[in-house]
Amino acid sequence: MIKKEMIAMLLAGGQGSRLGVLTSEVAKPAVAFGGKYRIIDFPLSNCINSGVDTVGVLTQYQPLRLNTHIGIGIPWDLDRNIGGVTVLPPYEKSGNSEWYTGTANAIFQNLTYMETYNPEYVLILSGDHIYKMDYEVMLDFHKASNADVSIAVMPVPMEEASRFGVVITDEKNRITEFQEKPEQPKSNLASMGIYIFSWKVLKEALIKLQDQVNCDFGKHIIPYCHDEGDKLVAYEYNGYWKDVGTLGSYWEANMELIDIIPEFNLYEEFWKIYTSSEFLPPQYVSADAKISKSIIADGTEIYGEVYSSVIGAGVTIGKGSVIRDSIIMKGAKIGEGVNMYKGIVAENTEISNNVEIGVGEEKENHYKPDVYSFGVVTIGEDSYIPPNVKIGKNTAINGITVPEDYPNGILDSGETLIKAGDKS
Amino acid sequence: MRAVGIILAGGNNHRMKELSNKRAIAAMPVAGNYRSIDFSLSNMANSNIQKVAVLTQYNARSLNEHLSSSKWWDFGRKQGGLYLFTPTVTIDNSFWYRGTADAIYQNLDFLKRCHEPYVIIASGDGVYKIDYNKVLEYHIEKKADITIVCKELPASEDVSRFGVIKMNEECRIEEFEEKPMASSYSTVSAGIYVIRRRQLIEMVERCAQEDRHDFVKDILIRYKNLKRIYGYKTKEYWSNIATVESYYKTNMDFLKPEVRNYFFRQHPDIYSKVDDLPPAKYNPGGEVKNSLVSSGCIINGYVENSVLFKKVFVSENCVIKNSIILNDVYLGDNTHIENCIVESRDTIRANSYHVGEEGIKVVIEKNERYVI
Numbered sequence: 001m002i003k004k005e006m007i008a009m010l011l012a013g014g015q016g017s018r019l020g021v022l023t024s025e026v027a028k029p030a031v032a033f034g035g036k037y038r039i040i041d042f043p044l045s046n047c048i049n050s051g052v053d054t055v056g057v058l059t060q061y062q063p064l065r066l067n068t069h070i071g072i073g074i075p076w077d078l079d080r081n082i083g084g085v086t087v088l089p090p091y092e093k094s095g096n097s098e099w100y101t102g103t104a105n106a107i108f109q110n111l112t113y114m115e116t117y118n119p120e121y122v123l124i125l126s127g128d129h130i131y132k133m134d135y136e137v138m139l140d141f142h143k144a145s146n147a148d149v150s151i152a153v154m155p156v157p158m159e160e161a162s163r164f165g166v167v168i169t170d171e172k173n174r175i176t177e178f179q180e181k182p183e184q185p186k187s188n189l190a191s192m193g194i195y196i197f198s199w200k201v202l203k204e205a206l207i208k209l210q211d212q213v214n215c216d217f218g219k220h221i222i223p224y225c226h227d228e229g230d231k232l233v234a235y236e237y238n239g240y241w242k243d244v245g246t247l248g249s250y251w252e253a254n255m256e257l258i259d260i261i262p263e264f265n266l267y268e269e270f271w272k273i274y275t276s277s278e279f280l281p282p283q284y285v286s287a288d289a290k291i292s293k294s295i296i297a298d299g300t301e302i303y304g305e306v307y308s309s310v311i312g313a314g315v316t317i318g319k320g321s322v323i324r325d326s327i328i329m330k331g332a333k334i335g336e337g338v339n340m341y342k343g344i345v346a347e348n349t350e351i352s353n354n355v356e357i358g359v360g361e362e363k364e365n366h367y368k369p370d371v372y373s374f375g376v377v378t379i380g381e382d383s384y385i386p387p388n389v390k391i392g393k394n395t396a397i398n399g400i401t402v403p404e405d406y407p408n409g410i411l412d413s414g415e416t417l418i419k420a421g422d423k424s
Numbered sequence: 425m426r427a428v429g430i431i432l433a434g435g436n437n438h439r440m441k442e443l444s445n446k447r448a449i450a451a452m453p454v455a456g457n458y459r460s461i462d463f464s465l466s467n468m469a470n471s472n473i474q475k476v477a478v479l480t481q482y483n484a485r486s487l488n489e490h491l492s493s494s495k496w497w498d499f500g501r502k503q504g505g506l507y508l509f510t511p512t513v514t515i516d517n518s519f520w521y522r523g524t525a526d527a528i529y530q531n532l533d534f535l536k537r538c539h540e541p542y543v544i545i546a547s548g549d550g551v552y553k554i555d556y557n558k559v560l561e562y563h564i565e566k567k568a569d570i571t572i573v574c575k576e577l578p579a580s581e582d583v584s585r586f587g588v589i590k591m592n593e594e595c596r597i598e599e600f601e602e603k604p605m606a607s608s609y610s611t612v613s614a615g616i617y618v619i620r621r622r623q624l625i626e627m628v629e630r631c632a633q634e635d636r637h638d639f640v641k642d643i644l645i646r647y648k649n650l651k652r653i654y655g656y657k658t659k660e661y662w663s664n665i666a667t668v669e670s671y672y673k674t675n676m677d678f679l680k681p682e683v684r685n686y687f688f689r690q691h692p693d694i695y696s697k698v699d700d701l702p703p704a705k706y707n708p709g710g711e712v713k714n715s716l717v718s719s720g721c722i723i724n725g726y727v728e729n730s731v732l733f734k735k736v737f738v739s740e741n742c743v744i745k746n747s748i749i750l751n752d753v754y755l756g757d758n759t760h761i762e763n764c765i766v767e768s769r770d771t772i773r774a775n776s777y778h779v780g781e782e783g784i785k786v787v788i789e790k791n792e793r794y795v796i
Binding site for chain 2: 289
């Protein structure tokens with residue numbers, strides 16, 4: 001008989017609209033991170049490193065890249081005879097067919113998948129956080145507390161607590177109250193969106209709330225369990241954890257990797273992060289190149305200068321180009337004489353010679369000021385930038401652009417140039 | 425593909441000096457992220473050969489480790505796959521492989537049970553890309569009994585470690601000198617052969633009856649007037665790494681853009697075991713010029729005209745020039761390395777000074793590493 005003590009359900013269907021053009025063609029968990037990784041590699045690697053070998057990945061928004069990346073799970077050792085990784089898209093049913101309408105609704109629609117493994121516990125994860133966590137330790141805590149639901153929480157500065165779901169606990173870590181993005185937070189323990197449920201409790205709650213519109217863990221399932229008198233405990237986590245949901249936090253999290261001894265260290269042997277590597281060859285650094293305070297992935301060819309940047313696999317940086325404080329993803333081609341400051345360049349984009357990126361005064365973005373801020377220039381995947389143009393700050397570009405798109409050869413700060421993808 | 429593959433990876437020779445003390449030549453790291461056998465193996469996979477036997481003997485563990493899973497070369501198949509044959513004691517044999525022909529003879533059951541009409545034999549110490557289908561087509565077109573892939577070397581190059589070939593205008597081989605001290609010809613065998621499977625079985629069995637064991641001396645040379653043996657000239661890059669000098673040179677060849685482009689960017693790819701190392705990290709104070717750097721490296725010092733293999737740690741004020749630093753080497757502060765090959769997993773203490781004065785120096789310190 002098939003029996004897994006704990007299985008994981010990884011929510012990876014969200015668009016992540018606050019990442020702007022970076023997610024115009026891929027789901028947020030598939031966005032590149034740290035040179036050679038994708039965001040989903042972190043929870044997936046945590047799973048296998050924690051001994052969780054059965055993972056259902058729930059996909060919905062733009063799943064192609066994610067499906068290709070996960071494959072049958074070989075890079076994470078999740079290709080198993082029993083269990084392993086399974087991609088779970090929404091599917092048509094004889095009765096009422098629907099998309100995944102909320103986090104808990106997505107899990108509910110996959111009750112059969114979970115039942116196959118006859119689990120004692122179910123771990124709910126989301127695919128958009130950068131962290132290393134041993135879920136086995138959390139499970140031990142769950143068991144020792146005799147809990148029905150454990151919620152991973154981390155202390156955040158009080159002034160930031162209003163951005164999160166906050167839990168209030170008693171001295172024994174039992175949760176007594178919740179606040180969802182409160183104006184006056186009563187605690188600084190923020191929920192990390194990581195839950196362990198005892199299977200019976202989860203199943204009961206999902207079935208009871210199956211008709212709830214947009215059924216969500218934070219808004220519906222957890223409060224329901226609380227009202228039912230189930231034992232909810234907070235598992236306090238004190239390591240590095242970063243929500244990379246905005247362009248600013250995404251840029252920041254990448255930049256934190258290049259510190260001499262980074263707080264989030266990829267070089268630790270005992271907790272490796274796995275990924276599907278398409279590029280194997282070493283990187284070449286030419287006689288004219290200068291590189292400092294940067295991380296650079298395999299298969300790159302560097303002829304220019306790179307400072308404080310994160311460079312993805314297979315990238316070429318031409319002679320005389322100077323890249324500062326930027327993130328360049330897999331397969332991008334940067335021509336000669338390019339000047340880049342605070343750019344985020346998505347996969348396979350080509351930037352022609354003598355382009356200047358991140359110039360001029362900082363101005364608010366006209367199109368989506370809450371997305372394209374932080375002074376960053378965001379360029380979506382498979383884009384093309386013609387030679388000799390200048391691009392200002394807080395700008396976004398997506399698609400093949402031509403010189404005519406740049407009046408007087410300039411895209412002013414705060415402008416947006418979107419010629420491809422869902423208009424995001 | 426109508427052929428099975430055999431990769432001869434059992435050999436050792438004194439020309440590799442200390443570098444082959446702990447590993448088979450076919451397991452030598454090459455070009456930063458690869459091992460020598462990856463080239464022949466990837467060529468087989470890319471030529472759609474489904475079944476490959478690797479014959480190993482000397483320091484077999486190093487190779488077994490690298491080949492512990494066949495999935496990286498896409499040989500994890502129900503049909504065919506990757507077979508590793510090390511010598512075993514049986515009821516009628518208690519010898520090591522006494523030569524290349526003997527190695528095949530001792531595993532003749534494998535060949536007899538195959539159904540593919542042809543066999544591609546390759547060596548594990550060549551760095552090259554080739555489509556074996558093209559060689560097989562040529563073999564059939566020439567109605568050859570054996571086809572040898574060969575490469576014209578510059579006249580200045582020493583051929584004394586190769587099989588030297590003289591062909592007529594139809595490319596039929598007329599003379600074959602094995603490792604001559606000097607030769608008037610400059611075309612050498614690349615150690616890649618195509619032969620009909622039945623023919624190979626017959627020749628190897630005959631060889632064994634006569635107590636002969638070497639594929640080159642006892643088959644190629646002895647049969648060359650009787651059988652139709654043809655040469656297939658390749659104009660592409662081919663290099664054999666089996667001496668310290670050629671090993672050094674082959675790695676340094678990858679600093680040339682055309683060589684990198686040929687192997688790294690042009691279809692088809694070369695595959696290797698994936699190590700899950702993070703991207704290389706360049707800290708302030710590091711400086712790298714005209715060098716290859718592999719994943720997992722951390723650089724705080726000066727590196728020029730060198731190849732850094734995986735997970736090399738270069739401490740502050742180090743100077744590395746014209747050198748090859750193999751996998752997982754730690755170089756302490758102020759170390760100076762020039763014209764050297766530093767053996768893998770070594771720890772070079774701070775303030776060390778190694779310079780190859782006449783030729784390439786192989787550095788092996790075997791210091792303990794203390795990890796905090």
